[in-house]
Amino acid sequence: MAGASDGALAVVNWSTHPAEKDYEVNLLRNREPSAHTVEKIGGTSISNTAAVLENVLIGGRKGSALYNRIFVVSAYSGMTDRLLEHKKTGKPGAYARFAGARSRSGLVEAIAEVHREMRRINAEVFGRSPERRVADDFVRDRIEGVCGCLLDLQRLCSYGHFRLEEHLNTVREVLAAQGEAHSSHNTALLLRTLGVEAIFVDMTGWRDEAEISLDERIETALSAIDLGKQLPIITGYSRCPGGLVQFYGRGYTEFTFARIAVLTGAKEAIIHKEYHLSTADPKIVGIERVRTIGHTNYDVADQLSNLEVEAIHPAAAKELRHANIPLRFKNTFEPGDEGTVITRDYVSDTPQAEIITGLRGVYALEFFEQDMVGVNGYDLEILKKLKGYDVRVVTKASNANTITYYLAAAPDVIAPVVQGLEEGFPTADIIAKRVSIVSAIGSDLNLQRLTATAVQALTAACIEILGVHQLMRNVDIIFIVDESRFDDAVRALHRALIEDSRLPLAAQPSSGVER
Structure with a gap:
């Protein structure tokens, strides 16, 4: 050879x-x-x-x-x-x-x-x-x-x-x-x-x-x-x-x-x-405040992919996860730093937020239909309509007669989406508004008062919370805020959930999560 x-x-x-x-x-x-x-x-x-x-x-x-x-x-x-x-x-x-x-x-x-x-x-x-x-x-x-x-x-x-x-x-x-x-x-x-x-x-x-x-x-x-x-x-x-x-x-x-x-x-x-896989984007929080994550799991990696954080493609992560192969992120320009290791079964010793990130410019598509209550399959019919457009559902929330989809999409796509839904569901009230998603993510968020601490931090920063999503698996907490308050929300949550935590700071990375 x-x-x-x-x-x-x-x-x-x-x-x-x-x-x-x-x-x-x-x-x-x-x-x-x-x-x-x-x-x-x-x-x-x-x-x-x-x-x-x-x-x-x-x-x-x-x-x-x-x-x-x-x-x-x-x-x-x-x-x-x-x-x-x-x-x-x-x-x-x-x-x-x-x-x-x-x-x-x-x-x-x-x-x-x-x-x-x-x-x-x-x-x-x-x-x-x-x-x-x-x-x-x-x-x-x-x-x-x-x-x-x-x-x-x-x-x-x-x-x-x-x-x-x-x-x-x-x-x-x-x-x-x-x-x-x-x-x-x-x-x-x-x-x-x-x-x-x-x-x-x-x-x-x-x-x-x-x-x-x-x-x-x-x-x-x-x-x-x-x-x-x-x-x-x-x-x-x-x-x-x-x-x-x-x-x-x-x-x-x-x-x-x-x-x-x-x-x-x-x-x-x-x-x-x-860049390092860091606790937040240093361009937002400040290089002196972020830290390398160090160790997390593939579940966290999936949440990052959903928010379009440039870590690893979800299909690639799936391959490595199924084969139980550890994935290490290293900063090319800091070879002495061991970086962050992602494994299948890791759970942090202490419940904590590991990263604060999110997605700007998401469209909150609110679908209100008074007659929806008690009808099975309504959500499925809406999703069939959405499938015909170049949009991605980041997350959603619903109650008896309202479903809100948070869509990642180009601005010129949303108007046709609303029009198509209005034609398919003539009795529904449909509105779309640009918002931002900010999320606290960790391998174990099962910490008493973590949600309350996050809400207090956003309130203290005079940030209106338009929505909160939290599942029982305790991997992420999602906050919906005004589009213009994305950076402020990331800083507030990072300060309250990571900087002010009692955990010792790790080595300071030279750069962080890239968007």
Whole structure:
């Protein structure tokens, strides 16, 4: 598996090791169980090459200490935004411009912008070294291939018998894959220049014709690698039937990472990001006030995902939870900190709030129908209507004749939702109002007077409480407040439930929950 003498990078592609029909799922059958970790490097972290090399990939490791690790790499920060569309603002990237404008010149320019950015990153990573040419040749081959493919598709669909809409999901998958291919190839190439036996594992399905499952692709790619002597650097995107982006959105890298950990029986899954998993967002509360959570469970992780906190995709968490694999969050820029470990069965020794977070700009959709009382299935009929719109129910509350849904949705979606419900339920009164959700979350909130303390803290801060939701499982308490009071509510609850608690402060993190 050593690199070629001309500087070309050793590559493992599943197609060079076709799966046998009776292939057994046991990638590490010749090794001791649970001898390795599977680690994911986030986009912002991998963009800081020097820090990742020093703090994650190499650091003070030598010899065998460099190995028994599998790395799954995200695209460089902002690259997937350029390839698809901006995750938060929706600014069109290459995909959005291709699907929308559908002009030849627009597509060529969009792809050219991506190519220029990739080459700029290559120059930043490799400088004037010979490896820069290898990196540039790699992205040129990918970008020219993608551009040619899309132009051919565009031309084909100019005839009436072919519909471009039928191929857009595939186009999205192909474009997304190029970000992870770029960053993973660069990372493996750079490591090899430093004497590490790194292997670029390309699972994007580039130019292969077979259609195999994600598990088969992982199995065939890793079966040829000796983890004790080689360091696999794997693309965060993997081609599979139906498409990872289609199934998991922008969380596809995390699902790939989790599935690799499960299939290889990792002793621990680790996510390296540019922030700690902290008790609140330090941009709101202040860096001097937050602390690293340290230890929690997958139930808490689910609550964070529901509030769109960028910890881990719920499907990825589910994979790790079912396999009973611990998940560790580490701050790339503080390698000495052990970070936060998430396990299946952890419960804090003392009942306490572990994190204060929430969701801004949620729509409270209040559905009042006097005749609802005593009628079974009313909620189901409303949900059927909501399913036809691009909305997500974050939480809900109800009484005899009123159901309030708290919806995460774009502003331009809500008016059609209300109109559709009014047409389906002409006797109902339906109103929508923007609010914020603020939540105290912990593995054990079964603490006397915790709810009362939280209510007093919000009242003392002159914050009107529009609603309170608390389940008997004692994992979270949700407060509905005015949209403009989100930051104030987070600060008030963090001060009352975490800062003023009698528990000693942990090491101060450099950053916190990212929104």
